[in-house]
Amino acid sequence: MNMLEIRGLEVSIGDTQILRGVDLSVSAGEIHVIMGPNGSGKSTLAKVLVGHPDCEVSSGEVDYAGRSLLEMDAEERALEGVFLAFQNPVEIPGVGNAYLLKAAVNAMRRHRGETELDAFDFLSMVREQLQQVGMSEDMLKRSVNAGFSGGEKKRNELLQLALLKPRLAILDELDSGLDIDGMKAVCTQISSMHTPDRAMLLVTHYPRMLEHLRVDHVHIMSGGRLVQSGGLELVGHLEQGGYETFSA
Amino acid sequence: MSTANKEISDLLNERYAAGFYTPLETDSVPPGLSEDTVRSISARKAEPEWLLKWRLRAYRRWLEMQEPHWAHAKYAPIDYQAASYYSAPKQDKPKSLDEVDPQILETYEKLGIPLRERELLAGVAVDAVFDSVSVATTFKEKLAEVGVIFCSFSDAVQEHPQLVRKYLGTVVPRGDNFYAALNAAVFSDGSFCYIPPDTRCPMELSTYFRINAGNTGQFERTLVVADRGSHVSYLEGCTAPMRDNNQLHAAVVELVALEDAEIKYSTVQNWYPGDAQGRGGIYNFVTKRGDCRGARSRISWTQIETGSAITWKYPSCILRGDHSRGAFYSVAITNNWQQADTGTKMIHLGRHTSSTIISKGISAGHGQNAYRGMVEAGPRASHARNFTQCDSLLMGDQCGAHTFPVIRAGNCTVQVEHEATTSKISDEQLFYCRQRGISTEDAVAMIVNGFCQRVLEELPMEFAVEARKLLGISLEGAIG
Amino acid sequence: MHLADHYEAHFRALSPKWEQGFLEQRRQALQALLRDGLPSRKQEEWRFTDPSPIVNCAFNPVVPGPTRTATAQDAQAYVLMFVDGTPCVTQQSLPEGVILQAWRDSPEALPDSVRGCFDVAGDDGFMLMNTAFLAGGACLYVPPGCKLAAPIHLNYQFTSDASSRAYHLRNILVLGEGAEAEVVEHYHYPGQGTDMTADLCNVVTRVALAPAARLEHCQLTACGRVSALLSLQAEQQADSCYHVHALGAGTTLGRQAFRVRLCGAAAAVELDCLYHLNSDEHLECRMLVEHAVPNTRSLQLFRGMVGGRAHGVFNGRVRIQQGAQDTDARQDSAGLLLSEQARVDICPMLEIYADAVRCSHGATVGHLDEDAVFYMRSRLLSRSEAEALLRRAFALTVLERLPVASRALLHRIGWEVQHDH
DSSP states (O other): OOSEEEEEEEEEETTEEEEEEEEEEEOTTOEEEEEOOTTSSHHHHHHHHTTOTTEEEEEEEEEETTEEGGGSOHHHHHHTTEEEEOSSOOOEEEEEHHHHHHHHHHHHHHHTTOOOOOHHHHHHHHHHHHHHHTOOTHHHHSEETTTOOHHHHHHHHHHHHHHHOOSEEEEESTTTTOOHHHHHHHHHHHHHTOOTTOEEEEEESOGGGGGGSOOSEEEEEETTEEEEEESTHHHHHHHHHOGGGGOO | OOHHHHHHHHHHTOOOTTOOOOOOOEEEOOSOOSHHHHHHHHHHTTOOHHHHHHHHHHHHHHHHOOOOOOSSOOOOOOOTTTSBSOEEESSOOOSSGGGSOHHHHHHHHHTTOOOSGGGOOTTEEEEEEETTEEEEETTHHHHHHTTOEEEEHHHHHHHOHHHHHHHTTSSSOTTSSHHHHHHHHHOOBOEEEEEOTTOBOSSEEEEEEEOOSSSBOBOBEEEEEEOTTOEEEEEEEEEOOOOSSEEEEOOEEEEEEOTTOEEEEEEEEOOOOOOTTSOOEEEEEEEEEEEEOSTTOEEEEEEEEOOOSEEEEOOEEEEOSTTOEEEEEEEEEEOTTOEEEEEEEEEEOSTTOEEEEEEEEEEETTOEEEEEEEEEEOTTOTTOEEEEEEEEEEESTTOEEEEEEEEEEOSTTOEEEEEEEEEEOOHHHHHHHHHTTOOHHHHHHHHHHHHHHHHHTTSOHHHHHHHHHHTTOOOOOSOO | OOHHHHHHHHHHHHGGGSOSTTHHHHHHHHHHHHHHOOOOTTSGGGSSSOOHHHHTSOOEEOOOOOOEEEOOOOTTSEEEEEETTEEEEEOOOOOTTOEEEETTSSGGGSOHHHHGGGOOSOOOHHHHHHHHTOOBOEEEEEOTTOBOSSOEEEEEEOOOOOSSEEEEEEEEEEEOTTOEEEEEEEEEOOOTTSOOTTOEEEEEEEEEEOTTOEEEEEEEEEOEEEEEEEEEEEEEOTTOEEEEEEEEOOEEEEEEEEEEEEOSTTOEEEEEEEEEEOTTOEEEEEEEEEEOSSSOEEEEEEEEEEOTTOEEEEEEEEEEOTTOTTEEEEEEEEEEEOSTTOEEEEEEEEEEOOSSEEEEEEEEEEEOOHHHHHHHHHTTOOHHHHHHHHHHHHHHHHHTTSOHHHHHHHHHTTOOOOOOO
């Protein structure tokens, strides 16, 4: 059975219709990539899957692990393992990064019926992951994303991904704002989190990121629809002809 | 209203838990205010002649004064003749805790302040002020062993008249302002505390104020004197029943710190704030001032202001001694129709004096929250320093946040820095937390807690817990 | 003689000389003035500036002579000069539709948008006095779409050394939709040597910006031993942009008040103020910006250098009205104390009645950085050179924001901010 099954999804933000009938199936262990020009609806698809309040669903269904995703509220989706690495993570001044991480991890553990971590256990768990994503420990002491550079914000999203261990990870333009080295590090990290029971949905418009990943499916989005699906060969077409060759 | 605002206001509208009333037989003076009222209060306490004279002079001064209206607050005129100025439980003064009316003990227990010896909070001595009188003071004897005097103001007048006479009114003179003069005329009780030289007070001292009777005001007076090289941490809490009419609380707090002494004064103010329509609630018009009289002395005010219909208070420091230090840490929340006009004055008189002001205002509903502050360094206050950080958090588009700082620098070695910011909890912030599996309620608590953290960490542990609970937030972990 | 009688007598003597159309307004203002009196220090508005030296002085309101013609002095600016209040007009060709004149001359020819600006807000006693004894002033009208290529120089020169004169002046600056202009408004009294201790210079400037208009407005004051009260009131419509650069040298008793109302979306105002005081001078700068509608922007930038026994005051206020969401308001104020007895008061105030706003203020008071002075001295600069450099750096925050043409004009008239004495 597919982990995620999207059928005929139509979504508006404000008065503007953005998604005009999206169909997509994702199975555990797969990496899917959604590519498309700016404004094609990629980020909206990512947002609607995690229940962003701006997204108004006018039609369509989304099944996730046998349940109707659209009927769940945002926290519940998160607790059930749907994770979004935000394109522009919001800054929350005054709230310690470590505190948010601990609250999130413990909310997840409560939900899974596991015992909550105390400060000490949490810290040793975080330390391990910090190294993996290349963050220094004093990033924990700073306020959530406040004053973080673009790269630091992305690493912070990856750290949360690593700690929360979602079943479906949606990564919205995780490569934007990164230099080549940063991007390689991010890709290494993503690969290491790629397990048979986890699906990943990558949103990007930067084909070079895909060279470093084992991608199963590539989808081209245009005008609020997935206009073509295939393998990595689509990226080659894209590099030659641009998005115009795929327009709906 | 955005989803964030809706959820935040739900969260803030949790019922006022201290709003119950304890039916008791009381001894009250009839409503009204005259010289006879002043005399009758003084007589009830068998006060010495000098104190009665002091009260009467204050009363006559008060008659000539105008009620101040410069605060950023709106309210109907107060009828000073309508309230009773003295109300006490009808009981002979209890000699020990065992004699205190069980109903009163129960009241304090319900408020989380056990007064019975076996249940006492370890490490905290409590003076319990119930309407116009102090009903119990715990750990008095234990404190006396190290020479610390901690008792009700009335007892201090009888037992330590020389100390009271020496310091009373020396920080807040009886004619200081309208409400201070009123208090000087009719104050009924309060706490007195004296820390002898080179003594570190072995436990936290606290006063718990409870207004119980209706149609009465509370006018208590607190005097804390820290002698040379001593140290004391003092806490104060306040609650009142829910009522539809407004009640006046006009207190005066005077702190005196001599050479090398340190006083930390903390308040968790949770007077009844009125209902969601703005009916009822306490008018909290309070004068608090500390005098860093000696060199290298230190006074810090920490306040968590969540209650009262109107708050009008400016805990201040007179930095008289060279190298003395003053601090003001404040969280003020106004929700529904609450109004707060609060802040501080740092008056730098001595050389090399320094002060810190951290003020966090949270406005929700129709609440109006004003910070009013003055930092003044005269010509002789060479090398005076001040740092002020003054932040507002707005929740909803019907509330207000205002900042009225005044900086007066009178010599060229003064250095003053003032910063202020305004923010709101955005829908994006809440969504981000929810996407990480954290409920909206917890997310709001987390953000409010983060916003207030710098002030909360100044509170003694015993109070920090209550304060965090009051802010509707959970304890922030040890990490970070 | 009682002061009220003094002013009443003056009014009777002067009124036959005044234009008739405006007489009723003058009379009403005089009556209000006699009823309410002039301000005192007890009023919150005057807490930091004691007006009693002005209040207790029996000034003789000046009635300027008829407009004269003068020869052009500055080919790179449109000039309107006033000598002791008397307009001196030069022959210059203005773009079509632009009006630059003493409004006293042919007031009936002025567009309605200009005539509507004669009413001033506030009933402060000095404002009433200004209305009652109004002596004249400049009027600038720039029609819609017109972009002036050269700056306007409103040049007020005061020469006479007669004493106790009061100049009650009013300027009106109106820009039509999409119009653009640079204005240098300039008040100059001679420096030391002349005794004009008791003069009063009481100026009200009204500014109205239609949608998308842009105005760079430089206000220069060098009023020496004169009492100077300058009040500026501006109203801005949508998308308009207003930038004030107030540069003040010393004044015995000075008070500059700016009051700007942002009435249209995306309107933006920046109020810059720089002054340098010495000896026993006093200057208070007051700013009030009212954000009346959503999505407007303001900045208050204040730099005050105070030496001698002088007293400098900054009182800045931002008011964000209910519903004025997405407001962006900043206050940045700094006082620099240069001598033992100098005094600075700073009050940066915010009144906020909306939640989706970005507001901040920063205020500092301090002295020259001794480490920096030491560093420069170790690099062979003299102490006074080093201090002058630091003062200049302090002033630069404001000076570097002057528009190019105004800066050139300032240079031509020999204006120097006195940062190097």
